[in-house]
Amino acid sequence: MERMEQKIQEYARLLIDVGLNLRRGQTLVISASVECAAFARLCAAAAYERGCREVVMNWGDDFLSRERYLHADGAVFDDVPAWRRHFYNDYAAEGAARLAIDAADPETLSGVETERVVRAQRAAGEALDPFYRAQMNNEFPWCVASVPIPSWARKVFPGEAEDAAMQKLWDAILATVRVTGDGTAAEKWRAHLATLEARRDRLNALRLRTLRYRNGLGTDLTVALPEGCLWSSGRSVTPAGQAFVANMPTEEIFTAPHRLGVDGVVYAAMPLVDNGNVIDGFHFVVRGGRIVEAHAERGEEFLKAAYTVDEGASYFGEVALVPYDSPISRQGLLYYNTLFDENARCHFAFGEAYPECIEGGTAMTRAELRERGLNRSINHVDFMVGTPDLSIVGTTRDGREVPVFVDGNFAL
């Protein structure tokens, strides 16, 4: 047990040191559920050890969020109060680091009117636009990580008693973030990030123009990549030169598709948890970049709500490559949490693209990004498409065909 506590302590330090690479004198905002208070405290203590200016908490609670969606006056979902605008936008403008401890019951909003969730999302998209924009542009260091909470652990390990499920989810998460007790996690992350960067460099060198995805689920999708597209991996950098890791764990190499250049059919390979609901057994038909049809065996209304929240949500914003034999995939778990599930499988996102995925993108206006083909939306929803038989064939800008994925893994 003491060893477990040491690992959890090391994990908290890893998020501050490697995830955020927090600077002396920098403010840190931590978003966490009240159920994660013990871990949030460890992160705060680690931040102060590094000379953090101030740790500001942004607490949440699944139960109260759900009660609010169920029972509050509908008008509250159309409005974001001034204090909340200032909370998000002012810390973003100051360049405060942000740590999101993302742990939730996957079905926390089951039974809630989808329309309320959509209204809230639209209102936040508008009111907190300066924050979201700064985050997508990497203007401050940010890191999304996770720790177990009971409701979630029970969903991942449904046969287990709560304590055992919590312990198993801790073990699984600590493995994904390379906190294993043998050697320091920070060193392992340096090696891991270098591996991802080497892979990223090989992809960038290919100068791919299109990718064609095919597998036995029925996926047959062609994805055009914009001129000047850049593949990215684990490490991002702020304009001031502060390197950070936006997702821990991370196993992906990702870029942005041309928003009008996606065509075909794509089948989800895993359930998706979006806005507190599970969506499963779904596929999209895409024409000229736009999702023109979508069907889900479960949660179709939530899927439709997600890709119609604004016009851009019906277009793709991310293409990410993760080998089927990635360490998270080999755990064989369904996490019901995109942070983990997207790092087990190749995935796409519909919605907003990351400006860093095109040369000079973080310095471009939105109009310029759009003209270059990068999608804009208040949403960004990753969904998993990788399977053991996935094939991805690339075509380079000079017309060569290159196998990128064969049988679910990198062929490069």
Place this chain on the structure above:
Amino acid sequence: MERMEQKIQEYARLLIDVGLNLRRGQTLVISASVECAAFARLCAAAAYERGCREVVMNWGDDFLSRERYLHADGAVFDDVPAWRRHFYNDYAAEGAARLAIDAADPETLSGVETERVVRAQRAAGEALDPFYRAQMNNEFPWCVASVPIPSWARKVFPGEAEDAAMQKLWDAILATVRVTGDGTAAEKWRAHLATLEARRDRLNALRLRTLRYRNGLGTDLTVALPEGCLWSSGRSVTPAGQAFVANMPTEEIFTAPHRLGVDGVVYAAMPLVDNGNVIDGFHFVVRGGRIVEAHAERGEEFLKAAYTVDEGASYFGEVALVPYDSPISRQGLLYYNTLFDENARCHFAFGEAYPECIEGGTAMTRAELRERGLNRSINHVDFMVGTPDLSIVGTTRDGREVPVFVDGNFAL
């Protein structure tokens, strides 16, 4: 245990129904430590049952507050960010109800530089003035109540294991708020408030000009009451006519002294917890209303910080009468929490006076209140002075002497 859960549920409903008397369509802001999340959720659910517009949480955490005071950049204590100003001042302006669940380790700020706490208090006093003012004026319904947390329970019951201490503190608190399982607490509160109001009416009818306090501790203090002074008790009323109970429990009848009319020596009868530190064995020497000397056996620096935070903090703002045989006093506990300890004993407060304590006061400007003798400060610190031998002799405006307290209890 099930019975215990029912009582706690009844307590949550009592706070919403009687404490706040929450109106349909009214916003509710709940301040609570993350350790009190389970109880905060019950209160929120009870509020939505009554048609609450929205429950907004203001979470706190002892550990993180302490870390901040110990390790944050000093400059953060001089500033209140815009989001926090809006949070407090905007909900106050809207007339949102406020429930404060006040539970803390009594020594949570032990070892913190007092100067940092004072700077933070001054900055908040200025930035959140619209909120504090609206609260002192009863412009919105507010209620302070409490539930056990482990660090606090261990202090109240130092000989007990944590679980037993928590259970004992729950039992004690539920008794103070009349949630006893025999008959409904709401009905008991109606009767209790009527008893307090009858006592209040007798005091008001006397038209007292001064009170002289004496006991064997060495207290000999004369307190002048301003012209038009009004005694108040448990129930307050907003300008819109919404009756509420600002403290649960409450056993006191209180008014405001003339800020320049307090003279003599007064000895504390109980330790005081202020700003996360314990102050004990203290007395004040008061001349022309002003505290000119103060000594404490323990925590003297915290006491001095409290009554010098601004000019008005050195003058008295409240005179409150609580019989020594009040139910909370008979429990024989030292709660280390003013909400309870002040309802076991006669007490004073130094700092701000309540405008409701003078005829027409809630409609007066600050200058008018001051001219009438009511004190103004960013602070309001209650301290307990009642003893079994306390005598209070009143002098009426027409010159009669009236025994108000004899041997620690009401003589009226």
